[in-house]
Amino acid sequence: MPGSTGEPERTAIGLYLSGSNLSEFANYLVSCYGMGLFILHNFFKAVSAKLCKKKKIDSYTSFCYVIAVLNKLFGLFSKDIGIDLGTANTLVYVRGKGIVINEPSIVAINNKTGTILAIGEEARKMVGRTPGYIVVVRPLVAGVVSDFEVTEQMLKYFIDKVHQESFSLLPRPRVVIGVPSGVTEVEKRAVEDAAYNAGAREVYLIEEPMAAAVGARLPVQEAAANVIIDIGGGSTEVAVISMGGVVASRSLRIAGNKFNEDIIRYLREERNLLIGEATAESVKIRLGSAYPLGEELSGEIRGRDLVTGLPREIVITSEEIRRAISRSVRSILTEIKATIEETPPELIADLLSRSVYLSGGGSLLRGMDEIISHEIKLPVKIVDDPLTSVARGCGFVLEHIDKLKEVLLVTSKEAYL
Ligand code: ADP
Numbered sequence: 001m002p003g004s005t006g007e008p009e010r011t012a013i014g015l016y017l018s019g020s021n022l023s024e025f026a027n028y029l030v031s032c033y034g035m036g037l038f039i040l041h042n043f044f045k046a047v048s049a050k051l052c053k054k055k056k057i058d059s060y061t062s063f064c065y066v067i068a069v070l071n072k073l074f075g076l077f078s079k080d081i082g083i084d085l086g087t088a089n090t091l092v093y094v095r096g097k098g099i100v101i102n103e104p105s106i107v108a109i110n111n112k113t114g115t116i117l118a119i120g121e122e123a124r125k126m127v128g129r130t131p132g133y134i135v136v137v138r139p140l141v142a143g144v145v146s147d148f149e150v151t152e153q154m155l156k157y158f159i160d161k162v163h164q165e166s167f168s169l170l171p172r173p174r175v176v177i178g179v180p181s182g183v184t185e186v187e188k189r190a191v192e193d194a195a196y197n198a199g200a201r202e203v204y205l206i207e208e209p210m211a212a213a214v215g216a217r218l219p220v221q222e223a224a225a226n227v228i229i230d231i232g233g234g235s236t237e238v239a240v241i242s243m244g245g246v247v248a249s250r251s252l253r254i255a256g257n258k259f260n261e262d263i264i265r266y267l268r269e270e271r272n273l274l275i276g277e278a279t280a281e282s283v284k285i286r287l288g289s290a291y292p293l294g295e296e297l298s299g300e301i302r303g304r305d306l307v308t309g310l311p312r313e314i315v316i317t318s319e320e321i322r323r324a325i326s327r328s329v330r331s332i333l334t335e336i337k338a339t340i341e342e343t344p345p346e347l348i349a350d351l352l353s354r355s356v357y358l359s360g361g362g363s364l365l366r367g368m369d370e371i372i373s374h375e376i377k378l379p380v381k382i383v384d385d386p387l388t389s390v391a392r393g394c395g396f397v398l399e400h401i402d403k404l405k406e407v408l409l410v411t412s413k414e415a416y417l
């Protein structure tokens with residue numbers, strides 16, 4: 001008898017509380033879960049058969065009914081989440097909690113075995129440092145899913161991570177996901193399917209500029225023009241929003257990543273220095289600007305000398321970086337002007353009394369607001385915390401879905417109804 005030997009009783013709870021054998025306790029839980037599922041399965045089979053008889057409905061309808069109930073049941077233990085599936089960063093907002101995940105949209109894959117080695121921050125650390133058989137991929141290009149399976153795995157990883165500390169062995173969350181404005185039906189479907197396959201029970205899509213505007217608490221449902229420019233990693237989105245819908249929008253594949261490429265090219269061609277992507281990113285943040293600075297900056301930068309092949313350090317100025325990215329900045333300005341030109345005249349008039357808002361990481365480039373304001377002759381403001389506005393917007397919509405349903409895109413499920 002355990003009691004008589006003075007040993008504590010070896011019940012699962014006892015083991016758990018004593019902390020002596022966690023894995024045994026986990027096994028106990030898993031077998032309980034398995035048994036629970038078995039009982040549930042038989043229970044629902046019986047309910048489904050009863051339904052068929054009583055309501056005189058066919059077995060398929062009763063099966064759907066039972067699945068819906070199961071879905072609701074799992075949903076009870078799942079969290080509602082908003083996801084900003086950005087080209088550069090993926091952010092996850094959990095209802096009632098705020099942003100809980102903010103990681104790069106990067107996945108490291110072992111090409112020999114086809115297995116995923118790391119996702120997010122872990123994978124970012126591997127960029128440029130992997131042997132040939134490990135590839136580090138960004139599954140989204142210009143905000144659009146370019147690698148379906150990897151996007152799905154990445155979403156599943158983030159959804160599971162959010163539910164790690166909660167009582168949910170099979171997370172079935174309701175999710176609101178931001179997609180670039182003007183995506184095709186096929187592209188929309190790809191994001192939706194990836195989210196369903198990753199375990200979501202309901203998927204809602206929202207255009208990213210709309211989410212950014214909601215995140216910045218702009219009055220998107222008023223009958224007045226709200227202009228929002230979201231400069232991300234892979235794309236810049238310009239949108240004019242009124243009465244809960246996008247009235248005019250344009251999207252171009254020039255944004256933060258292109259600025260990095262411009263800097264790499266400039267240094268290679270003009271200064272004979274080869275640098276990698278991470279160095280270009282840090283130079284852009286340290287010295288980059290879109291508009292002349294009151295006091296120009298300068299700093300050292302290290303790379304490989306293209307003449308000698310050896311490491312070299314040079315000094316570079318903010319003026320040079322500005323020159324390097326000037327063509328890309330100009331393309332963004334042209335697109336902004338074109339979108340404003342497409343805006344209906346009644347709404348154009350509103351713009352004189354309102355600001356144009358900037359969001360996304362690219363808006364943090366020094367002088368971006370000034371050069372845009374100089375070009376379009378309208379006041380320009382950067383939203384608070386521009387890197388998180390889309391995720392915060394997705395979260396706000398989730399929390400007020402009844403009032404804000406009109407700002408969502410029609411999903412494939414609704415389209416078939
Ligand atoms: P996405 O929505 O595509 O994931 P983000 O809105 O997260 O993009 O913005 C990421 C981009 O913002 C990157 O290209 C990054 O280089 C750029 N970025 C972030 N901070 C700064 C900064 N301080 N100055 C200039 N660019 C920045």
Ligand code: MG
Pocket residue numbers: 084086087208230232233360390
């Ligand atoms: Mg974004």
